Amino acid sequence: MDSVTIYEVGPRDGLQNEKGVINVDDKIELVDYLSKTGLTKIEAGSFVSPKWVPQMASSGEVLASIKRASNISYAALTPNMIGLEAALLANVDEIAVFGAASESFSQKNINCSIEESIQRFIPVIEHALKAGIKVRGYVSCVVACPYEGPINPRVVAAVSKRLIDLGCYEVSLGDTIGIGTPKQIIDMISAVTVDVSVEQLAIHCHDTYGQAVANIYAALDCGISTIDSSVAGLGGCPYAVGASGNVASEDVVYLLQGLGIESGVDLNKLISAGDFISRKLGRSNQSKVAQAISN
Ligand code: HMG
Ligand code: MG
Numbered sequence: 001m002d003s004v005t006i007y008e009v010g011p012r013d014g015l016q017n018e019k020g021v022i023n024v025d026d027k028i029e030l031v032d033y034l035s036k037t038g039l040t041k042i043e044a045g046s047f048v049s050p051k052w053v054p055q056m057a058s059s060g061e062v063l064a065s066i067k068r069a070s071n072i073s074y075a076a077l078t079p080n081m082i083g084l085e086a087a088l089l090a091n092v093d094e095i096a097v098f099g100a101a102s103e104s105f106s107q108k109n110i111n112c113s114i115e116e117s118i119q120r121f122i123p124v125i126e127h128a129l130k131a132g133i134k135v136r137g138y139v140s141c142v143v144a145c146p147y148e149g150p151i152n153p154r155v156v157a158a159v160s161k162r163l164i165d166l167g168c169y170e171v172s173l174g175d176t177i178g179i180g181t182p183k184q185i186i187d188m189i190s191a192v193t194v195d196v197s198v199e200q201l202a203i204h205c206h207d208t209y210g211q212a213v214a215n216i217y218a219a220l221d222c223g224i225s226t227i228d229s230s231v232a233g234l235g236g237c238p239y240a241v242g243a244s245g246n247v248a249s250e251d252v253v254y255l256l257q258g259l260g261i262e263s264g265v266d267l268n269k270l271i272s273a274g275d276f277i278s279r280k281l282g283r284s285n286q287s288k289v290a291q292a293i294s295n
Helices: 010-016 024-035 054-065 081-089 103-110 114-130 153-166 182-192 212-221 249-259 267-281 288-294
Strands: 005-008 041-046 073-077 094-100 134-140 170-175 201-205 226-229
Touching (some): 010 024, 010 054, 024 041, 024 054, 024 267, 041 054, 054 073, 054 081, 073 134, 081 094, 081 114, 094 103, 114 134, 153 170, 153 182, 170 182, 170 226, 182 201, 182 212, 201 212, 212 249, 249 288, 267 288
Parallel strands (some): 005 041, 005 226, 041 073, 134 170
8 A cells, every 4th residue: 555544533533522611713723733734634623513512513613714725625524414504604625424333322422323313314415415515424333332342343334335325435434432453443344345345444543442553554454545543642532431532643644654655744743733732732742653752
């Protein structure tokens, strides 16, 4: 593999779980910092219910004020038509619908069953595509669920296939609670690629058990060439208690450099972006690579 796309989720997955108030200007500055690193995909916000995820209520303001680079696709989550309409008003380049391979997680996260979520996504995807907006799909709990435990890879495969059949250009496979190990990731990807082409898959690893970089290496070996990550290792899902941040983007870029795989991302600029938001949140940069290089 010569090149990989990094799909930066820091401004969304990274910040959505933060309990304290984060200044909107700081969120905007984070996206602007990231826009200068060479990234081509940035998930800048989420048009979900502010009662469910208060931190993302400012996503419209963020998207209205960032300095957009023409080569970057700025994305946002949209769980339903209300979210899609807000995202279109905010001029997003692409949207993402997000489902799960676990019934319990689907209920806790988006208040409906897996089948109901698919029915909700149908008009969202149709309208977005008609408006010329690309749609990404997420499947959460691809290895295990915080409420149900291990998840059958065939369920992951079935939900992924439905999202692709509905018009998603890509499905991001989320190890929401960061519990998977490489063999489980490989087995899961093998099940999904029976029906979905590996070019249409991305991997989305949280790092709760410290396995994210190993899991990404395994996913690369399976042919996956889009990797979700979050600057400074920020993140977590409010409906997956105990799950830690996403894999740090800095750590992914370092891994790719070592493998001779091009990502187009400048590691030093990324570290500066991570240091900036970590300072604003009053904590140290969680990326091991950022820590090592900065010391
Ligand atoms: P619901 O309560 O069933 O929705 O929530 P509803 O349609 O009955 O509406 C209830 C109220 O919410 C109404 O307002 C609606 O207008 C409002 P009221 O009449 O009570 O004043 N509402 C909205 N407001 C703003 N934007 C919207 C919206 N929709 C309804 N889009 C709903 C269903 C899906 C809305 C809710 O469950 C929700 O917002 N969930 C989002 C949860 C979330 O954001 N989780 C984190 C992201 S997923 C994740 O992190 C995993 C991922 O990273 C991958 C991985 O790691 O696995 C992607
Ligand atoms: Mg996530």
